[in-house]
Amino acid sequence: MKLVFATLALACAASAVAAPHPFDAHDLVMMERVSDPQISPDGKRVLYQLRETDYAANKGVSGIWLLDLAAKNAQPVRLTDKAVNASSPRWSVDGKSAYYLAKGGDAMQLWQRGIADGSRPVQATRLALDVNNYRLSPDGKNVLLSIDIFVDCNDLACTKKRLDDTAANKASGTLYDKLFIRHWDTWADGRRSQLFIAAIGADGTIAAEPRLLTRGIDGDVPSKPFGGDDEYTFSPDGKTVYFDARIAGKTEPWSTNFDIYKVPSDGSATPRNFTAGNLAWDGFPLASADGKTLYYLAMKRPGFEADRFGIMALDLANGSTREIDPNWDRSAGSLQLSSNGKTLYTSTDDNGDHAVFAIDIASGKATRLNGPGQVEGFSVAGNDIVFAHSTLKSPADLFRMDATGGKAKQLTHLNAARLADAKMGDYEFYTFKGADDATVQGYVVKPVGYEKGKKYPVAFIVHGGPQGAMTNEFHYRWNPQTYAGQGFAVVTVNFHGSTGYGQAFTDSISGDWGGKPLVDLQKGWAAALEKFTFLDGGRACALGASYGGYMVYWIAGNWPQPWKCLVDHDGVFDNRMMGYSTEELWFDEWENKGTPWENPENYEKYNPVDYVKNWRDPMLVIHSARDYRIPIEQGIGAFTALQRRGIPSEFLTFPDENHWVLKPQNSVLWHDTVNAWLKKWTAQ
Numbered sequence: 001m002k003l004v005f006a007t008l009a010l011a012c013a014a015s016a017v018a019a020p021h022p023f024d025a026h027d028l029v030m031m032e033r034v035s036d037p038q039i040s041p042d043g044k045r046v047l048y049q050l051r052e053t054d055y056a057a058n059k060g061v062s063g064i065w066l067l068d069l070a071a072k073n074a075q076p077v078r079l080t081d082k083a084v085n086a087s088s089p090r091w092s093v094d095g096k097s098a099y100y101l102a103k104g105g106d107a108m109q110l111w112q113r114g115i116a117d118g119s120r121p122v123q124a125t126r127l128a129l130d131v132n133n134y135r136l137s138p139d140g141k142n143v144l145l146s147i148d149i150f151v152d153c154n155d156l157a158c159t160k161k162r163l164d165d166t167a168a169n170k171a172s173g174t175l176y177d178k179l180f181i182r183h184w185d186t187w188a189d190g191r192r193s194q195l196f197i198a199a200i201g202a203d204g205t206i207a208a209e210p211r212l213l214t215r216g217i218d219g220d221v222p223s224k225p226f227g228g229d230d231e232y233t234f235s236p237d238g239k240t241v242y243f244d245a246r247i248a249g250k251t252e253p254w255s256t257n258f259d260i261y262k263v264p265s266d267g268s269a270t271p272r273n274f275t276a277g278n279l280a281w282d283g284f285p286l287a288s289a290d291g292k293t294l295y296y297l298a299m300k301r302p303g304f305e306a307d308r309f310g311i312m313a314l315d316l317a318n319g320s321t322r323e324i325d326p327n328w329d330r331s332a333g334s335l336q337l338s339s340n341g342k343t344l345y346t347s348t349d350d351n352g353d354h355a356v357f358a359i360d361i362a363s364g365k366a367t368r369l370n371g372p373g374q375v376e377g378f379s380v381a382g383n384d385i386v387f388a389h390s391t392l393k394s395p396a397d398l399f400r401m402d403a404t405g406g407k408a409k410q411l412t413h414l415n416a417a418r419l420a421d422a423k424m425g426d427y428e429f430y431t432f433k434g435a436d437d438a439t440v441q442g443y444v445v446k447p448v449g450y451e452k453g454k455k456y457p458v459a460f461i462v463h464g465g466p467q468g469a470m471t472n473e474f475h476y477r478w479n480p481q482t483y484a485g486q487g488f489a490v491v492t493v494n495f496h497g498s499t500g501y502g503q504a505f506t507d508s509i510s511g512d513w514g515g516k517p518l519v520d521l522q523k524g525w526a527a528a529l530e531k532f533t534f535l536d537g538g539r540a541c542a543l544g545a546s547y548g549g550y551m552v553y554w555i556a557g558n559w560p561q562p563w564k565c566l567v568d569h570d571g572v573f574d575n576r577m578m579g580y581s582t583e584e585l586w587f588d589e590w591e592n593k594g595t596p597w598e599n600p601e602n603y604e605k606y607n608p609v610d611y612v613k614n615w616r617d618p619m620l621v622i623h624s625a626r627d628y629r630i631p632i633e634q635g636i637g638a639f640t641a642l643q644r645r646g647i648p649s650e651f652l653t654f655p656d657e658n659h660w661v662l663k664p665q666n667s668v669l670w671h672d673t674v675n676a677w678l679k680k681w682t683a684q
Contacts, residue, residue: 022448022485025671028476029664030051032414033060033394034388036088039381040095044070045115046379046386047079047089047098048398058665061632064089064100066115067411069386069400076412079113080121088133088229093140095202098421099124101131110134110143111205124205125198128160132193135229137238142265143198144232144241145210146222148191150629156211159191163496166259170427179253183583184225185626185658193220195243197233197265213263216270219245223258223402224285230284230334234265236291241265242274244283244296250367254585256305258283260296260314274314280307284334289341292316295324297332303590304510306467308503311335311344311359325359328366329502332359336380338403342557345403347375349500352429352441353472358403369405374473388412392427392445392647393482394419408500423448425484429472432527435496435516438505442493442524443470445480447535449487457539457682459483460525460563461492462555464546466517469498477660477667478545488682489535493524510591513547513555514606521551522559537562541683543674545569546630546659553638556619557611565681566619567674570630570659573638574609576600581631614643618648620677622670624657650677 040046046069051062064086065404066073079098080086084431086102096116101108104123104257107522108130113121125131125145132146166189174187181188194217214221221243222231232243233358237353246258258281261271275282280299289295299307308331311324324344325332332346344359354374358367369388371631376396383403390396395415424445447456461478463470470478470492480490484605494501496516497509509517527539542563544552556566572578579588579596589595592602604610619642623635632653642649652673654666661670 005201017459019561020421020423022487023424023481024485025482025668025675027422027485028056028479028482028671031418031474031476033476034396034398034412034414036377037379037386037398038089038091039069039379039384039386040091041093041381042095043381043384044412045067045249046398048205048388049089051206051667053664054229054666056190058663060664061085066098067398069411075244079115082242085132088463090134090136092137092204093138093531094198099134099143101134108132110145110206114244122204127210128156133229135234137233137234137236137265138236141200142238143200143206144213144229144234145196145198145591146193146229146232147196147210148193149212150190151192151215151218153196163189166219178248178250179585180248180583182628184628184671185471186225192218192329193222193224193227194247195221195241197241197267211267213241213265213267214243214245214261216390217245217261218248219252220248221245233285233287233289236289237267242285242287242294243271244285253583254303254588254589256281256303260285261295281309282312286335286337286344289337295335295337295344297335298323302414303586305584305587305590306499306506307331307467308506309333313361323364324361325364325366328359329364329504330357331499331506332357336378338380339382343403345378345380347378347452349469349471351500352443352469352494353500354386358405367405369403369481370401370408372472373398374471376473391472392443392474393424395474402581406591418600423485424481424510425450425490427480428532430527430531431674432524434493434523435519438496440493440520440524442491442528443472443500444528444535445484445490446534447484447487447489450534455536456487456489456534457678458535458537458541459488459490460521460540461490462521462542462544462546462551463492464492464544464550465496465499466497466547467499468505468547471500471502482671483678486679488678489532491525491528491532491535493521495520495524510594511602512606513550513591514558517551518554518559521555525562539564540565541565541678541682543567543569544571546571552619554606554611556617557608557614560614560617563617566617567622567677568635568638569622570617570624570627571634571638572608572630573634573641575603575607577637578630578634581633583628609637609641612645615645615647617644618677618681620650620652620674622652622656622673624659624661626656626658629659 036049038047048515051060053305064079065076069078088101090099110124112124135144152157195214198206198210244258263271279302282298285296297309298312301307314321336345356369373391376388388396398411399408427445429443549568552568621639623632639651
């Protein structure tokens with residue numbers, strides 16, 4: 001057994017800006033990460049969240065920052081103490097105060113800080129439980145709070161007492177009578193995220209106990225594990241709250257049936273379902289400025305989480321609905337409304353980018369507003385859009401552009417010093433004819449220090465999802481620059497099933513995991529070798545995670561010829577067992593057109609476990625203990641097969657990580673282990 005540790009020297013190296021050097025994992029984890037930009041109502045300032053890394057403590061710490069857009073040469077100002085982990089900045093209605101979430105006592109609470117007067121932060125809530133997220137009412141007099149409670153409790157104190165009693169109990173067993181016993185990386189304890197409303201006093205604090213609005217909703221508001229405040233909203237007059245929810249019951253693990261509900265904000269009635277007729281996903285409500293229309297996103301196919309989200313308009317007077325953008329072949333993200341009420345703004349994958357689009361409500365015409373790269377959050381006020389934006393060579397910074405599009409102005413240069421000393425590789429997108437003669441896109445990243453005429457070993461990365469894409473983005477888990485910095489060229493292909501190329505292209509992978517995607521990867525590899533002569537096809541390794549990990553296992557048994565080695569992270573090794581052990585059953589049951597007992601042949605059609613007899617390539621397997629999406633036994637099974645067959649192999653596991661590797665020192669160890677494996681097997 002070989003134990004691997006991140007050393008003190010690595011910690012010291014990561015804690016300061018180094019001399020000029022190729023970009024590496026230490027640079028990656030130390031980058032400042034901007035998110036959640038919020039432009040003020042008058043368009044003159046922007047709040048944002050910034051994550052910094054405390055490498056010694058092995059964690060990220062987020063703070064709230066303010067940038068004055070009106071002042072010349074203004075510098076960002078930190079609004080929260082450096083020791084405070086704060087998130088979710090939002091403006092008060094008058095733009096004079098900032099709200100955010102941070103610890104208050106033992107629980108996450110809502111805080112408020114005056115901006116104009118420079119006052120100190122004030123703790124707005126003093127509740128017994130965590131506030132998950134929140135939304136202010138249009139008049140600023142009330143706030144919606146999402147809080148996890150036991151739904152049979154009448155107040156927050158009841159939930160707190162039950163949690164304390166459970167913690168004090170020496171017996172550790174938990175009895176379940178329905179699925180979703182665990183989700184993503186957390187075991188269920190019976191609580192649900194529910195919406196409460198509370199009045200905000202003149203001093204910006206909340207004195208009275210919040211009032212439950214979602215009583216009787218057996219579901220989470222917002223959804224878990226990643227839902228936010230874009231899943232609920234107020235009407236313009238503040239008298240009605242709209243939210244989306246999936247009713248749990250026994251069917252939650254195999255259902256994508258979210259619906260839109262309305263409830264009076266005074267709690268005088270129980271929630272009413274607006275969209276019961278659609279058994280697919282309805283979500284992300286947004287009221288029009290005049291309160292007559294509710295905009296929301298809707299899918300059409302029940303059980304398919306990667307179906308196209310169309311933008312819907314619901315007439316609140318007569319109940320009629322229409323799709324605003326039926327001719328736009330992209331899947332919309334959450335919505336924001338223009339000041340004149342004529343345009344909706346959204347972001348989505350688009351031909352290798354993730355971009356902001358303006359949707360004309362009357363005609364449904366979609367207009368892309370920004371250039372190449374990845375938009376990682378945006379905010380609209382008046383004629384301005386402020387957005388976070390990254391590329392394959394630059395971590396996200398804040399930019400500002402006119403709401404009609406055009407050239408954007410960069411507002412921050414957050415990692416300028418580190419970027420000046422960390423050298424990166426240039427990149428180029430390319431296209432080729434893939435499966436069924438369809439046009440498929442990929443990109444190549446040159447190694448740092450590239451010299452014309454030389455050949456370089458290759459890291460061939462297969463993306464996950466599978467309904468996702470490797471976009472023009474500065475990624476913090478699969479960043480091509482970490483390989484380019486080690487002297488590798490990088491090749492990746494957005495095969496059939498990828499997003500951003502039309503819904504039919506996305507649909508095409510379902511039921512065909514090992515078919516067209518493999519053909520695309522094979523043809524994309526051949527096209528890259530032909531076009532980019534610096535690629536050394538005889539010294540290449542394939543890597544992937546999640547579906548990409550599945551494909552690495554599939555490649556091992558069905559396309560081993562080009563590879564010197566393989567790296568598999570949290571991949572699906574046995575399709576049939578995956579159908580019984582994963583938590584979100586709707587995914588497997590859609591992709592395989594039924595359950596494992598109804599359609600076992602579909603689970604076996606492209607099952608990597610059936611091709612272990614063909615395995616020959618050295619493989620590094622990585623799988624974490626808190627991954628409940630693809631349980632760790634999948635990785636252990638693959639490693640067992642490798643060892644039993646005598647194939648050179650190693651197994652890296654993290655007991656404290658989920659489907660991703662998030663802790664800074666774990667990320668460095670992950671990259672160091674992967675790079676050492678690549679170098680070992682691609683050495684001359």
